[in-house]
Amino acid sequence: MLTGSDLLTKVKELGDVSKSDLVRACGYVSNKKSGGERLNFTAFYEAVLEAKGVNLGATGVAGIGKGGRKLSYIATVQGNGNLLIGKAYTALLDLQVGDEFEIKLGRKQIKLFPAGSED
Template identity: 90%
Template sequence: MLTGSDLLAKVKELGDVSKSDLVRACGYVSTKKNGGERLNFTAFYEALLEAKGVNLGESGVAGIGKGGRKLSYIATVQGNGNLLIGKAYTALLDLKAGDEFEIKLGKKQIRLLPTEES
């Protein structure tokens, strides 16, 4: 998905094409469960507005990740068994490399608690 000046340049380059073709050419496409194509118009227009310097919300709003995408607050266990949180979430909490957490296991839950050193 194109963002910023790359997105603006592509929109200008394509000129007078259909909205669907524009969204598709800029990479705002996902695949439905049935294999069909879904055009993500909302994400495209939000990225376009951001690229043009239009801020529709508060700056630094919690829950907004890189590129203006909303964070899902859902993590998936990877094939190797690791659970990845992601940079957008750690940035929201201003966590740095080396910060330590105590892992508390509960019934079907995992809690991360900052250690005293952090």
């Protein structure tokens, strides 16, 4: 992935190409589990802004969820027994649809580990 002045130079060099081609040419592509490619537009635009001197931080504003609310880092068991984590938290960890976790139960605690990882 290109960053800084290399990124800005490449963007100028490519000129009038589609946004998808621009993101792909600058290296902001990852592979889906299905084998297809995912274009990482957000990471690309953040890198362009940072190269132009606008610093958004590593992942935007940490600890801020949807609507600008601060994350409480507290989850409540719902009436149906489900425990909902929420999109703001999964986004902070860059989790994707289909990511799997192993559940480890302790005394009054739940720990999640990426499936196949070593504890």
